[in-house]
Amino acid sequence: MSGDALILAQDRFIAVWGQMSGAWGISRTMAEVHALLYITGQALCTDDIMERLQISRGNASMSIRSLLDWGIVERAHKRGDRKEYFRAEQDVWALFRAIVRERIAREVDPLLASLHEIRDMTPTDRARRGEAIPESQKHAADEHNKRLDDMLQFFQVLEKLGNRFVSPAGRGLQLAATLLTKMDVGGARP
Amino acid sequence: MSGDALILAQDRFIAVWGQMSGAWGISRTMAEVHALLYITGQALCTDDIMERLQISRGNASMSIRSLLDWGIVERAHKRGDRKEYFRAEQDVWALFRAIVRERIAREVDPLLASLHEIRDMTPTDRARRGEAIPESQKHAADEHNKRLDDMLQFFQVLEKLGNRFVSPAGRGLQLAATLLTKMDVGGARP
DNA sequence: CTCATCTTTCAGAATATTCTGAAAGTTAGT
DNA sequence: ACTAACTTTCAGAATATTCTGAAAGATGAG
Numbered sequence: 001m002s003g004d005a006l007i008l009a010q011d012r013f014i015a016v017w018g019q020m021s022g023a024w025g026i027s028r029t030m031a032e033v034h035a036l037l038y039i040t041g042q043a044l045c046t047d048d049i050m051e052r053l054q055i056s057r058g059n060a061s062m063s064i065r066s067l068l069d070w071g072i073v074e075r076a077h078k079r080g081d082r083k084e085y086f087r088a089e090q091d092v093w094a095l096f097r098a099i100v101r102e103r104i105a106r107e108v109d110p111l112l113a114s115l116h117e118i119r120d121m122t123p124t125d126r127a128r129r130g131e132a133i134p135e136s137q138k139h140a141a142d143e144h145n146k147r148l149d150d151m152l153q154f155f156q157v158l159e160k161l162g163n164r165f166v167s168p169a170g171r172g173l174q175l176a177a178t179l180l181t182k183m184d185v186g187g188a189r190p
Numbered sequence: 191m192s193g194d195a196l197i198l199a200q201d202r203f204i205a206v207w208g209q210m211s212g213a214w215g216i217s218r219t220m221a222e223v224h225a226l227l228y229i230t231g232q233a234l235c236t237d238d239i240m241e242r243l244q245i246s247r248g249n250a251s252m253s254i255r256s257l258l259d260w261g262i263v264e265r266a267h268k269r270g271d272r273k274e275y276f277r278a279e280q281d282v283w284a285l286f287r288a289i290v291r292e293r294i295a296r297e298v299d300p301l302l303a304s305l306h307e308i309r310d311m312t313p314t315d316r317a318r319r320g321e322a323i324p325e326s327q328k329h330a331a332d333e334h335n336k337r338l339d340d341m342l343q344f345f346q347v348l349e350k351l352g353n354r355f356v357s358p359a360g361r362g363l364q365l366a367a368t369l370l371t372k373m374d375v376g377g378a379r380p
Numbered sequence: 381c382t383c384a385t386c387t388t389t390c391a392g393a394a395t396a397t398t399c400t401g402a403a404a405g406t407t408a409g410t
Numbered sequence: 411a412c413t414a415a416c417t418t419t420c421a422g423a424a425t426a427t428t429c430t431g432a433a434a435g436a437t438g439a440g
Contacts, residue, residue, distance in 0.1 A: 005311060005312050005313075005331075006312060006327075006330060006331055006334060008311060009308050009311040009312050009334065009338075010334070012304075012307070012308050012311065013305075013308050013338070016301065016304040016305070016308070020297065020301060022215055023215040023293070023296075023297050024215070025212055025213040025214070025215065027397080027398065027399095028398085029398080029399080038337065039334065039337060039338075041333055041334075041337060045416095046416085046417075055399075055400090056399060056400045056401065057400085057401075057402095057417085057418090058399070058400060058401065058402095058418080058419075058420080059398080059399050059400070061417065061418055061419085062398095062399090062418085062419090065418085082407085082408070082409090082415060082416065083415085083416065083417095084416080084417080090337070092340045092341055092343075092344045093344065096344065103213070106213075107210065107213050111206065111210060114202075114206040115203075115206070117202070118199050118202050118203050118206070121195060121198060121199040121202065122195050122196060122199050123195075137196075140196060141195075141196055143231055144196060144199065144200070144229065144231075147228065147229060147231060147280070148199075148203070148229075150282045151282055153282075154282045154283065154286065156371075157367060157368055157371050160370075160371035161367055161370060161371055164370065164371070177347060177351055178347055180350075180351060180354065181346075181347050181350035181351055181354070217427080217428065217429095218428085219428080219429080235386095236386085236387080245429075245430090246429060246430045246431065247387085247388090247430085247431075247432095248388080248389075248390085248429070248430060248431065248432095249428080249429050249430070251387065251388060251389085252388085252389090252428095252429090255388085272385065272386065272437080272438075272439095273385090273386065273387095274386080274387080
């Protein structure tokens with residue numbers, strides 16, 4: 001009986017993790033493969049994964065490759081066996097550090113670059129002196145620039161915070177975060 | 191000439207924001223509508239949005255509705271005009287507080303509930319005493335439970351941290367985050 | 381109450397994403 | 411160098427998501 005319970009719990013975890021995939025911007029299968037590797041804690045080969053998740057070889061191969069790219073799954077080998085095995089990072093904080101690292105590189109950094117580009121598309125107030133432009137247009141441009149700057153500043157803070165979390169010194173931040181949630185810094189107090 | 195530059199910069203911002211949509215788990219149009227409202231800073235009506243983004247009325251209506259649900263766009267009215275106008279939250283930090291609030295409610299809370307359910311599917315070591323179960327199975331179940339507990343703990347910290355950021359007292363955290371990035375707490379120092 | 385105006389809904393069309401499976405590619409052993 | 415074992419690729423199929431537009435549903439003025 002007990003063996004079944006474990007398998008059932010694993011399947012449920014895989015399903016739940018798979019549902020999160022959409023919100024995280026990765027494909028469902030990729031999340032499921034990761035869930036399987038994480039929750040079993042074992043090094044599995046492509047065929048193991050195909051069979052357990054009922055997916056094609058191509059799909060398994062691509063999902064594994066993506067997980068390797070994200071750095072949250074690593075290759076493993078068994079002696080006397082030519083197959084490649086894969087094992088998921090077992091430290092949850094290390095897992096999320098890797099995710100944060102990748103998302104900064106894939107999303108925040110390019111976004112910052114684009115925002116800078118856009119910032120350069122309209123003249124600053126200073127750079128405009130002398131030109132005969134209606135006040136109303138100047139005003140609109142200034143407001144526009146302020147909004148861009150606000151956004152830029154926010155993502156710069158986010159990027160620095162993320163990099164700090166990810167860095168070797170980041171384990172300190174991990175501790176800080178944990179402590180913060182335990183501390184009672186509640187709003188309504190003398 | 192200058193008027194064009196502004197429009198062009200706005201279009202570029204809308205496009206860039208739209209590309210981020212996938213990673214954030216919202217639809218492209220929804221992101222574009224938000225971008226338009228944010229970057230123009232104006233209250234626009236459905237027809238304005240339809241025309242500027244070249245989308246259908248249905249699409250516009252649904253996207254606006256979603257943005258209202260997320261709490262990052264609000265209704266506005268002009269006197270002597272029956273149409274509804276919409277304006278985006280202009281404070282970037284308030285915007286992201288709203289996003290964090292929604293994502294906790296939509297993703298983290300349900301995930302925590304599911305993880306707890308899954309945790310209850312396998313017996314704890316304590317609850318197992320007396321039963322005749324092979325050692326190896328007991329061991330597997332214990333490891334499984336530990337992995338679930340690790341994950342559970344992580345998301346509990348994340349949830350508390352998020353709630354604190356979102357709370358009225360959260361502006362303190364905002365300041366803390368900004369300061370953190372300005373402080374030099376670098377790793378390699380005496 | 382009726383009309384005119386504006387908003388929402390939703391079935392089907394358009395589009396985008398993900399998956400399959402067979403073929404091509406790679407590698408280790410002999 | 412050949413072969414068997416294993417992995418990756420990718421065109422097309424399957425699936426899922428998003429969008430359209432017309433019809434139904436509101437709402438307020440007169």
